[in-house]
Amino acid sequence: MFKPFAAIVLSGVLAVTSLTATTAQADTNEDLAKLLLGALIIYGIKEAVDDRKDRKTNPYVHPTPKPVVTNYKQLPRNCIIHHRQHHGELRKVFGNRCLRNNFQHYAYLPDRCYRRFETLRGTRVGWGPRCLRREGYTW
Numbered sequence: 091m092f093k094p095f096a097a098i099v100l101s102g103v104l105a106v107t108s109l110t111a112t113t114a115q116a117d118t119n120e121d122l123a124k125l126l127l128g129a130l131i132i133y134g135i136k137e138a139v140d141d142r143k144d145r146k147t148n149p150y151v152h153p154t155p156k157p158v159v160t161n162y163k164q165l166p167r168n169c170i171i172h173h174r175q176h177h178g179e180l181r182k183v184f185g186n187r188c189l190r191n192n193f194q195h196y197a198y199l200p201d202r203c204y205r206r207f208e209t210l211r212g213t214r215v216g217w218g219p220r221c222l223r224r225e226g227y228t229w
Contacts, residue, residue: 101132165229166192171216173209181207183216200225 169188173181183205190196203221207214219229 101136105129105132160194161228162195162198163225163227165189165222165227167229169193170219170229173207173214173216175207175209181209182219183207183214184219184222186215186217189217 165184166188169184169192171183171185171188173183175181189199193199199217200221203218203225205216205218205221207216
């Protein structure tokens with residue numbers, strides 16, 4: 091804001107002082123040509139400054155949104171099921187049906203972590219949490 095104002099004031103002052111100086115001297119065609127040349131040079135400088143401002147890009151660049159990265163190894167915590175085995179031990183597993191319904195990458199779970207075990211209600215299947223943790227899965 092200050093630079094354009096200063097440029098206008100400076101060009102006005104130069105124009106007025108050159109007019110004042112020429113009126114004090116004898117008016118000739120040479121003096122008029124010098125005055126016009128000076129005004130033309132000042133106008134050219136002003137246009138060059140304005141052109142340079144126009145070429146500058148907007149200093150505030152909108153950041154491009156980063157793509158949403160889904161952690162395909164983040165298992166749903168609510169799929170952990172506690173089963174009591176025959177000898178009373180409590181076993182923690184990821185329920186097969188719960189993972190199939192709630193985990194988008196169910197088909198890519200490692201086969202070696204699939205477990206079949208006996209409980210008081212019969213044979214159950216699921217995914218072993220320790221094995222999945224070793225494979226890089228979290229919950």
